[in-house]
Amino acid sequence: MQPSDQVKSRERVSAFGEVFTAEREVNAMLDLVKPETERVDSRFLEPACGDGNFLAEILRRKLVASKKQSIPPGKGKPFPPEFERQSVMAVSSLYGVDLMADNVDTCRERLYGIWDAEYAAVCGNETNAECREAVRFILRRNIVCGNALTLMRVDENQNDTNEPIVFSEWSFPFHDTRMQRKDYSFAELLSSAKIEDEIRTTGQGDLFASADGSVEPTFLKQYITDYRKVQDYDK
Numbered sequence: 001m002q003p004s005d006q007v008k009s010r011e012r013v014s015a016f017g018e019v020f021t022a023e024r025e026v027n028a029m030l031d032l033v034k035p036e037t038e039r040v041d042s043r044f045l046e047p048a049c050g051d052g053n054f055l056a057e058i059l060r061r062k063l064v065a066s067k068k069q070s071i072p073p074g075k076g077k078p079f080p081p082e083f084e085r086q087s088v089m090a091v092s093s094l095y096g097v098d099l100m101a102d103n104v105d106t107c108r109e110r111l112y113g114i115w116d117a118e119y120a121a122v123c124g125n126e127t128n129a130e131c132r133e134a135v136r137f138i139l140r141r142n143i144v145c146g147n148a149l150t151l152m153r154v155d156e157n158q159n160d161t162n163e164p165i166v167f168s169e170w171s172f173p174f175h176d177t178r179m180q181r182k183d184y185s186f187a188e189l190l191s192s193a194k195i196e197d198e199i200r201t202t203g204q205g206d207l208f209a210s211a212d213g214s215v216e217p218t219f220l221k222q223y224i225t226d227y228r229k230v231q232d233y234d235k
């Protein structure tokens with residue numbers, strides 16, 4: 001990224017603090033938590049994600065890890081069906097919020113493009129439209145146009161709507177092709193004492209930590225299905 005790419009307009013800088021982080025700084029900051037960026041299922045949330053400079057680099061790293069994870073013992077190349085599953089897991093672990101709808105669209109498209117290029121390179125003629133649609137659906141759910149301070153979704157003028165930000169916890173509870181989606185409001189996830197404690201003491205926290213613990217926040221929706229069909233259950 002050139003320095004001039006870091007700013008879109010003077011108005012946007014003063015109204016929304018919109019200054020994009022350059023690649024070198026992105027990598028230096030991510031290297032502070034390198035092992036997490038190289039783990040396929042570690043979750044990252046960027047509350048002012050812009051067009052996704054951090055999320056894009058994390059996805060690239062996770063796709064390298066997905067390839068390694070899907071090489072069968074004694075073989076030199078990833079097994080395409082396993083890479084497909086691992087790469088969907090990688091995409092589903094990334095979350096972003098931004099006030100500006102154009103940034104949100106660019107961020108989703110950018111993450112999709114990075115995933116799809118690697119998907120095509122590794123899986124070749126074993127790629128399928130259903131998996132691509134599932135990834136698009138997950139990105140629509142995970143990258144949200146909202147206000148990270150009020151925790152509400154926003155309209156095209158960046159004003160809060162009455163709709164709270166809701167995040168889906170995606171997981172593969174049976175370590176096969178079945179994927180679980182469980183939705184929680186962002187407000188409820190953040191109000192859990194556990195994540196507050198974690199962030200205060202370590203600077204990091206698991207967004208869904210309380211969902212895995214003994215006191216489960218109320219979830220709004222839940223289903224388990226083949227990961228290529230997650231989009232079919234959102235009617």
Ligand SMILES: C[S@@+](CC[C@H](N)C(=O)[O-])C[C@H]1O[C@@H](n2cnc3c(N)ncnc32)[C@H](O)[C@@H]1O
Pocket residue numbers: 016017018019020021022046047048049050051052053054097098099100103146147148149150
């Ligand atoms: C400084 S830019 C950083 C973008 C990206 N994180 C990066 O480093 O390249 C800040 C972004 O935060 C967004 N933003 C500002 N206030 C926000 C809020 N309350 N909730 C969500 N996004 C916000 C702006 O729209 C802008 O895209």
